[in-house]
Amino acid sequence: MPAEWIWRNGEFVKWEDATVHVSAHALHYGSSVFEGIRAYETPKGPAVFRLEPHMKRIIEGARIMRIEHPYTQQDLSAAVLETIRCNKHQSCYIRPIIFRGEGQLGVDGRGRTKTEVMILTMEWGRYLGEEAIELGVDVQISTWRRMAPDTHPALVKAGGNYVNSQMVVMEAKDNGFIEGIALDVNGYVSEGSGENIFVIKDGRIVTPGNWSSILMGITRDSVVTLARDLGYQVHFESISREMLYMADEIFFTGTAAEVSPVRSIDRIQIGEGRRGPITKQIQEEFFAITSGQKEDKYGWLTYVNS
């Protein structure tokens, strides 16, 4: 469900008026950085989950992509809250985007394009399906690799990187799976098209390190904190493909996917073929905090109306 108002370069415009010109650089060359953030409904009204880390990532991404814009992290965080208030959301998905807009064509867009900064919001349910949270998802290993570290800036949530993600998820869906997992350039596990991955074996939790061309997920970071506080060891390691098939439990993390169990990979059952006990425990912590049911001792929630 799209919202009524979109924040565009400091002003609110109607959803249908937030259009761009066909010469927009980002359309041709993928020169955008964006974020995906969730605001959850809580007893104290809507609350944005980990607003500042998301806004830090977009600001840093714009710097790496050399996209000039006049906003500070604080400006954009305030604009996100204003957009949620303006659209009267109780919960929503938030998509800030900074991109090279209209101007002269040419691969180096600096000095010849107009930067656009927009924030759109929408009401959005479970990304991998309502049942995925409990039952888990069936996924495949993609024939598409994640880009090598010296090809694209994988740590940046850049529009152009999502050509790779699109190939991964389209192939998976065409083969009857919900999602694909890409291996990195060295053949180790990287991530899903829009999620990080955690693997549990004998009570030990492992997730690929940043050398495996992953996006350094904010949900991943939150889950590492929650798991360690629950008493588990979490390790950043290179993960070989066969370790996935031998795992007791596997789950994805991401703003859209939240914490979603994986029940099979390449039609090989993972563990008991349903959500495992450690995944359930981490999920319950995550949802208790995001829903405001449990004290937010990490300061992860920004209340929209306070």
Ligand SMILES: Cc1ncc(COP(=O)(O)O)c(C=O)c1O
């Ligand atoms: C490729 C990719 N990896 C991982 C993630 C998870 O990141 P986060 O938890 O910050 O949403 C996302 C989602 O944004 C993604 O698109």
